[in-house]
Amino acid sequence: MLWSKPQKKPDTNLAENRQPAMAAVSTTPGEIQRTEKKETIVDLVVKLAPIIQEMIPMDCTIGVSDREKFVYYLPGEGINFGAKPGDAIPKGSGLYGAVSTGRTIDTVVPKEAYGVSFKLRGLPLKDEKGQIIGAVAFGLSLKNQEALIEVAQNVAASTQQTSATVEELASSAQQLAGSQEVLENLGKEVLEQVKKTDVILGFIHEVADTSNLLGLNAAIEAARAGDHGRGFSVVAEEIRKLSIKSAQAVKEIRDILAIINDKVMVMSEKVVEAAALSEEQAAATEEISAAMQELSTSAGKLEEVASVI
Known part of the structure; x- marks a missing residue:
């Protein structure tokens, strides 16, 4: 049998001018796909929470939630009520009050609750339309105050x-x-x-x-x-x-x-x-x-x- 030179198959991915073929892209605005998720104020607060805690010279704790559950919790040196992301917001807490009323909630947590007394402020977080999408709670130890x-x-x-x-x-x-x-x-x-x-x-x-x-x-x-x-x-x-x-x-x-x-x-x-x-x-x-x-x-x-x- 005589060896014959194999025939090269035409490259269908190349155009006639030997350049890579480009898929036609629609310029219609409705056809543009947005794959990046837009950051919310909740996300921003989560990012800023460690910096805020570092800036406060006293023992403090920070919790962030959506309308139903914790999305972030940063305990303090002496203040730690053991919350984890995904835990439901406890009723009567500053987060729950801020989400349910849309107002800033101030309360004092007695020492009997978590072993240390602290002042807690809950603040509702709203989106661009003014809708409540979560809350942030800031607890400041009252040890120095006492x-x-x-x-x-x-x-x-x-x-x-x-x-x-x-x-x-x-x-x-x-x-x-x-x-x-x-x-x-x-x-x-x-x-x-x-x-x-x-x-x-x-x-x-x-x-x-x-x-x-x-x-x-x-x-x-x-x-x-x-x-x-x-x-x-x-x-x-x-x-x-x-x-x-x-x-x-x-x-x-x-x-x-x-x-x-x-x-x-x-x-x-x-x-x-x-x-x-x-x-x-x-x-x-x-x-x-x-x-x-x-x-x-x-x-x-x-x-x-x-x-x-």
């Missing part, structure tokens, strides 16, 4: 207690100042009485001098009378001794009263100084009390701000 409120309450309680103590000190200082004023007046009265004793001592000293002089005269007359005046001489001598002792006693009393006078004057000066210090203390405690009142007011405002976070 700690801030506790600190504010402790500060308020401490400032109130301190303010009450300062007010007591101010009241005590005022009472002390009043008592010291009384002591100062008493000291002045004592000084006046000491001055009056000088007059009495002067009189006693004068009596003693007079008695001494009378005793001396009596002794002279007794000596003139001789034996008849001996008895009178003894009496005169005793009068002279008594006058001398009286004069000595007056001197001692005067020295003692001088010392008392000096001590009372020192005491009066100290009382005056203490009264001035008490007044300064009362003024200082009033200033501290006013500052504590301002601090208590600031703590109250801090608590109000914390409740809004």
Whole structure:
């Protein structure tokens, strides 16, 4: 058998000009096929959720749903209620409220529910026509808020207690100042009485001098009378001794009263100084009390701000 060169079959995919054949494409708009699915706002929120969580400096969780079920859930560090894509939206949740009412829903989830309290906001998601196609829920941990409120309450309680103590000190200082004023007046009265004793001592000293002089005269007359005046001489001598002792006693009393006078004057000066210090203390405690009142007011405002976070 002779080998014969095989005949080449014509390529039906090539046109007469040897170029690839192109299928005719219709330019009618209705015949154009769109194969790409258009992104919805739900899809965009799902993409942005991790970025949003990263931007929030506090523990937070984000859930996204369509009208019936979860399509995405991003738990926080401490907030995790275990939702998975495909799970039905629980009734009473922020997502359910936002989808069913079309309004923003704010609620506070107590600590008993998931082990940590958090503030939840549900927001409806709408398409270009304004139709609700889903919702997004953002949960923010209230741990920092609760700690801030506790600190504010402790500060308020401490400032109130301190303010009450300062007010007591101010009241005590005022009472002390009043008592010291009384002591100062008493000291002045004592000084006046000491001055009056000088007059009495002067009189006693004068009596003693007079008695001494009378005793001396009596002794002279007794000596003139001789034996008849001996008895009178003894009496005169005793009068002279008594006058001398009286004069000595007056001197001692005067020295003692001088010392008392000096001590009372020192005491009066100290009382005056203490009264001035008490007044300064009362003024200082009033200033501290006013500052504590301002601090208590600031703590109250801090608590109000914390409740809004």
